[in-house]
Amino acid sequence: MIFTYNKEYVGDVLMVIVKDSKGAALAAERKGQVARVFLAETGETVAWNIFTVSDWLTIKGNGQVVLSDKDVALLNTVLADEGFTESLINDSAPKVVVGEITAAVPHPKSDHLTICQVRIGSESSVQIVAGAPNVRVGLKTAVALPGAMLPNGSLIFSGSLRGQKSFGMMCSPRELALPNAPQKRGIIEISGNAEVGDAFDAAKHWDN
Template identity: 45%
Template sequence: MNVFYNKEGIGDTLIVSLKPVDMENRAVERKGNVARIFDKSNDNTSGYNIFGFSSIQEIDANGQVELNESLVETINSALDNSGFEGNLEFDASPKFVVGFVESKEKHPNADKLNICKVDVGSETLQIVCGAPNVEQGQKVVVAKVGAVMPGGMLIKEANLRGIDSFGMICSAKELALPDAPTEKGILILPDDYQTGNEFKGR
């Protein structure tokens, strides 16, 4: 779950993003001051827009809002009061973690892409990676779905040439690390980094 608020840019609306939706199947259901955005092909909710949010809670933000348990409870109350079921959960787990590349295979539909299975401690993620230096057995930095890169890009579930991808294996440049090399390639960590731990830089 990612939450955005920019009163000057888009008005007094809190945007709650849960998952991507194909624009061709995008539909909206409005109840009171809340709009539910969903996929009409399967009724899966992709997010909510809560209008007039400053009347519920003041937010000092101009872009992505840092989530906490109290804000999620407030969002759930707003959904309940509008007739939607407020069952969103607060996820405090780190979004940049140390991963271990368990396997790598060529993408069947793209010469420069590989399909990697990456252990991130709590689960194994399938990630499509285009870096030329990714290999099985490496320790790497994984930006999980929901992570916001230093450059502002939000990591979402994606489908790359027909293959689902759940996260990104990062380069030093993408992580805005000092002295990052200019050549393309992911950051390879020393073996003493613990799989699943939060990556806090070097």
């Protein structure tokens, strides 16, 4: 679940993205200060818009924002008061973390993609299909997990590339809008002493 807010360009609206619509036809219903966006064919909710959200919460920052469990509980009260029966589920875990590539094999249907196994915690790994030329076993890099929103507004969801499942994206410095990002292609290379699973911190993990 992605919470995103940009008062300057969008207005006082909290957008809550629940799932990837995958380009399917959408419909919406509004009750009071809340709008639900759903798949036109199935009725499954994909997003919420909560208008004049500052009536209830003080939100700091632009782009993807992190809300406390207390904030989300309050928003669920707002949804219920407006007549909706669904509720929001908070996930405050970091969405861009330090990961380490533990295995890498060529994609059988591509001459430039690599299927990687990436450790993102002490007991957690994911498969990510990458096209970066500097992918290699042992490399630590920044991993955007499903539920992340990049600085350019791109949303990260699970998917597949040429038939191979991919659960996130390994990021380049430019994709993370890091200062002095090189123009050449390639994922960010993080020092070997960085702790796998830690939230990516530009001040700590990027020294260019």
